[in-house]
Amino acid sequence: MTERHPIDLEALYIDLHRHPELSFQETRTAGVITRELAALGLEFEEGIGKTGVATTIRNGNGPVVWLRADMDALPVEEDTGLAYASTARGTDPAGTDVPVMHACGHDMHVTALLGALEKLLATREEWSGTVVAVFQPAEEYGAGSQAMIADGVLDRFPKPDVVLGQHLTPLPAGVIGVRPGTQMAASDGLSVRLLGRGGHGSRPHATIDPVVMAAATVMRLQTVVSREVDPREMAVVTVGSIHAGLKNNIIPAEAKLELSLRYPNDDARADVMARVERIVRAEAAASGAEEEPVISIDHTLPPTINDHDATARLTAAFDNAFGAGTVIDPGMFTGSEDVSWFARESGVPLVFWFWGGVDPQTYADAEAAGRIAQDIPTNHSPLFAPVLHPTIERGVDALVVAATEFLD
Numbered sequence: 001m002t003e004r005h006p007i008d009l010e011a012l013y014i015d016l017h018r019h020p021e022l023s024f025q026e027t028r029t030a031g032v033i034t035r036e037l038a039a040l041g042l043e044f045e046e047g048i049g050k051t052g053v054a055t056t057i058r059n060g061n062g063p064v065v066w067l068r069a070d071m072d073a074l075p076v077e078e079d080t081g082l083a084y085a086s087t088a089r090g091t092d093p094a095g096t097d098v099p100v101m102h103a104c105g106h107d108m109h110v111t112a113l114l115g116a117l118e119k120l121l122a123t124r125e126e127w128s129g130t131v132v133a134v135f136q137p138a139e140e141y142g143a144g145s146q147a148m149i150a151d152g153v154l155d156r157f158p159k160p161d162v163v164l165g166q167h168l169t170p171l172p173a174g175v176i177g178v179r180p181g182t183q184m185a186a187s188d189g190l191s192v193r194l195l196g197r198g199g200h201g202s203r204p205h206a207t208i209d210p211v212v213m214a215a216a217t218v219m220r221l222q223t224v225v226s227r228e229v230d231p232r233e234m235a236v237v238t239v240g241s242i243h244a245g246l247k248n249n250i251i252p253a254e255a256k257l258e259l260s261l262r263y264p265n266d267d268a269r270a271d272v273m274a275r276v277e278r279i280v281r282a283e284a285a286a287s288g289a290e291e292e293p294v295i296s297i298d299h300t301l302p303p304t305i306n307d308h309d310a311t312a313r314l315t316a317a318f319d320n321a322f323g324a325g326t327v328i329d330p331g332m333f334t335g336s337e338d339v340s341w342f343a344r345e346s347g348v349p350l351v352f353w354f355w356g357g358v359d360p361q362t363y364a365d366a367e368a369a370g371r372i373a374q375d376i377p378t379n380h381s382p383l384f385a386p387v388l389h390p391t392i393e394r395g396v397d398a399l400v401v402a403a404t405e406f407l408d
Contacts, residue, residue: 016107020073023138049147062129062408066160069109070139079382105168112395129407142299163343171356177330178353184304187336190259193294198253210255236262307349357386
């Protein structure tokens, strides 16, 4: 029998970082995952929710713990200068050729989960129960978990008693950030079509200009948070893209806005959505539009809410494993995640935490200089580049500690 060598996690991470893939296109990434699962002797299913992968470790009676990692990358051109920087390109849903980069750490998420499975297999005599590992596509679209659920992942695998997940973030390497209650905001992605009347640029009086309509709408939307939301509450209204026109002397017939809205709970969501819709329709009417704007919701993500009891239990386990002071409360993140759909659809607790990937001295220097925002690249930045060690090791060990805490 050939002896199996341990996974070279550093080489695995570098390979994944060099070969990022856009949402629902993660075929090579899934192939790397299934290769490693096969080498571990694990059976798996692939193609769940298009490109997702899931595997199970059954080890006697006990709870069922789900561990989740996402695996898609972003249309960002890498500017880290790393020897293993991505030069990959892909085709986005609009058919546009774009650069692709793991600018959000999903390559590290996959690496850590594979490393955790290897450790859990090596320590089977220390725990009992079932571990289900889910490698999820398309988190950046907010659609991957629901695609896997629609494809029957909750029926094809043992249902969870708890769902656990983690995310890389610009904290010092070794630090874990987690809090009970709302850990990440809810969000909606909106598309807004503003319908005008096109014509010649020299005859604006004969048109209904959707460019001006769009500009007025964007500016007015800034008042939702600044003037209509209680300053003690959290909300975000971001207009991420504007598309209108093809030539300087043609007034187009329509303009398109794409919005990202974020809030801590369902009541705030209903309030912000109503205010955004009111402004969009009012600005169209003020511009003399003859047709109502078309507002569509592209995706909806619920708030990521950590179960209070499970979070307290896991925080104590992290402190015991890594030392008191390792775990901090990072506050609520205004970013959003789709991991909670697995827990919501199953009716079970969720704990989702963050772990740091910044060189501790670099972080300390930036903090001392009051330059964290300027000197520490955040997720989705073309400069986002975690240090390999101890980021990999802490990501692996955090998953192992969390899984064994909830197993027998």
